[in-house]
Amino acid sequence: MTAQDRLEAHLKEIIQWHFSPETGCQFWLDWAKKNFDPRQEIKSMEDMKKFPHFQDEWLRDLQPEVWVPAAYKGKPFNIFETGGTTGMPKQRIGWEDYKTDYSEFSTKISDEHFPPGGAWLMMGPTGPRRLRLAIEHLANVRGSSCYFIDLDPRFVKKLISNKQFDVARQYMDHVVDQAAIILKHRKVSGLFTTPKLLEALAEKVDVYEAGIRGVFCGGTTMAPQYVRFIVEEVLEGRIGFYPTYGNTLMGLAASVPLQKEDNYSITYYAPQPRAVLRVVKPDDTKVTVDYDTWGRVELTTLTKEFFMPRFLERDEALRRKPRAPYEWDGVAEVRPFGAMENKIVEGVY
Template sequence: MTSDFDSHVRATVAWHFDPDTGSPFWLGKRAALDFDPVREVRTAADLARFPDVSEELRTVPVADLIPRGLRDKPFRVYESGGTTGAPKRIVDAEARGRMLLWARERLTELGVPAAGDWLHLGPSGPHVVGSDVARHAAMGGGLFHTVDFDPRWVKRLVGNGRGDLADEYIGHLLDQAETVLRSQDISVLNTTPPVLEAICARPDLYELVRGQVKAVIWGGMSAGQETVRLLEEEFFPQATVAGVYGNSLMGVAPQRPAHPGDSHRCVFQAHPATTRVQLVDDDGREVAYGERGRVLLHLVTDEMFLPNVLERDTAIRVPPAPGATTDGIADIRTVRSMGQARIVEGVY
């Protein structure tokens, strides 16, 4: 039986390899493929036949990524955090916005306020997360407050053994956050687990958050089950605490509502209309439910086609929620190295 996603795969592959609609990037790769993508890619499983092109996103001219069929759309360029080397670049016009509308519904189901102002303590600039959070706030008619945040600088400090300067930089971020919280009515705080830990270590700032914030959204870095429990039960019991997994390439995978039988406090679900996340072993085979595997991403949209991308994270495979068609993933962990690159995490 053919699934809706299989049909979506066929249509999107045909789009990206049509000379009239495809991007110069993918059209230029067609001759080097040992299969005919339009004729032979019929299901989601066939996406495994494509090469992982994510390394090329560090150097490819971004104009080559824009499909010819969408040249009339205003595209923006976003960069990854550069954790594994030079940043990777993506382009986006409207596809990510559609994904965010879906993610907003999931977060609202968890208890995140549908309206209200947001404070984002995380990257902006070339990083897509700042734009994502701004759009979340705007969707509910809320105002978007942010603090300048350069995660690459913190990672450089940590990688060079300058943890003292990294701590000083975090303090600088928290000073600015405190200024916002003392004068503005903030309903939603979006940041990372290390920054939340730093907030909890500053009594005055912590009390400001406890006193007014109705939802705390964490992401950007992994958090173990005990950390999630502490955030939910000990540090912010007055607020909804929700996690979001994702990055520039895959988009966002919000925490799904808990279901009977879930053994993990936080289970993420990727956007079912455009994204498949598989967890695979060292031989590329999908692991069984309950087992840990490496994150393998397939992003299938009319704007960006990124099949077979092996990510830097591992996770545990969780069965779909009742009524859902895609697996959940839980207990995200970052591998320590990829090839020759040593992975350094700072606060994002």
């Protein structure tokens, strides 16, 4: 069975689940009454184009209970918020999805760089974000425990928007100082952080001498020249580097190991069949762009806990061909949508 066959079979199962009264949630059952019955109309990924784009306002404005599948009624849920927005955040509810995503990711990082049983440190957004529980679960799966340094990306974005760069720098230093203290007094071998914070930490601490052997990095913009800087200068070619593209709505897209011919251009592959990424023409989103061409990222999430068709991310990327071990398209050099035309506030990402 090919990856495409597995995806189509999974899609049919998920459509049946979310649009059947015995298992589906209030939102999608009501939507089907007003629009069409996807159980009849949706037989393939191509048919998914019949859905309109999922609106992020639905996750901001509606009470979380409308997303609870009937099969999960009565089971308390986690409420996860998206990272760096201001105002009312998008919220995704869940039960086990984050564990599934991060247990799978554990198979993609090496024991050499993340020794089983060796402690982790997370320096990044905790609070209401899925990442906090997800990183701890990943460490636990590998027989490890995790230390945490909190970070509030919304506060940083607000400071930068207000041009309070000195305060933003103070806050970043405050976060990095806490991490440096942990590394000084505790044995830690695995680190999760963002590229900007990793760079700032390396200015204060010799990361390798502190015991770090692997860095799992999340963050939007990692242009090839910046990746080269991280790998060669910051990590000195001695520490394993695992960049990922992930968010609360998708889960975790892992990167393929860099090869010489990549020239430090990172490609990520979605966790199919639970999530599917397309790179589409911004002005005609039913059309997928050609390989090695820029387009806007469109995400479809397909789990029993959460169904989200055709959500337009605030990101753009290059569409890349499948590469082992992945049999589906990848996205490369992800950056904020419109980054070349507009000045984007990214804060510590």
